[in-house]
Amino acid sequence: MNVRDTINDVLVYLFNEIWELEERAIITEEFKDITNNDMHVLEAVGLEGNHMSAIAKKLGITVGSLTTAMNSLVKKHYAERNRSEADRRIVNISLTEKGRRAYYHHRDFHDQMTDAVIRHLSEQEVEVLARALNNLSEFFRDYEAHAEKYVRKEERETAK
Secondary structure, three states: OOHHHHHHHHHHHHHHHHHHHHHHHHOOOOOOOOOHHHHHHHHHHOOOOEEHHHHHHHHOOOHHHHHHHHHHHHHOOOEEEEEOOOOOOOEEEEEOHHHHHHHHHHHHHHHHHHHHHHOOOOHHHHHHHHHHHHHHHHHHHOHHHHHHHHHHHHHHHHHO
């Protein structure tokens, strides 16, 4: 197997494994009434709270989709809504005490995962890994633009 195939196999395995392991690790007896997706919504709300449109943007979803998730989290006492006094159209979200416990629980899992990755690396290796992961992250953020570029390239090659 060449290096590119190895990297691809590792990335595909890691994405699937992280998602499954994270769900098993963070959905404990205390937090059995929410999902892994809910934990990521709580993370996007953050300890300082935020308004709905900012949270939706952070998650890359519509405000309508976030409303559905938020209804559940409010009902289960993880978050609360408050309308802005200055502009009643703005809905501010904040975490309840239960939501803060879930937030910290989720953050601890991510801290442990990160520590496991960098524990045996030199400072220089950590910097190289961070650059490589940042490049991968940028690719995902710009995927639609990349996908269009790849399709046009493929179309040009097919037309030849």
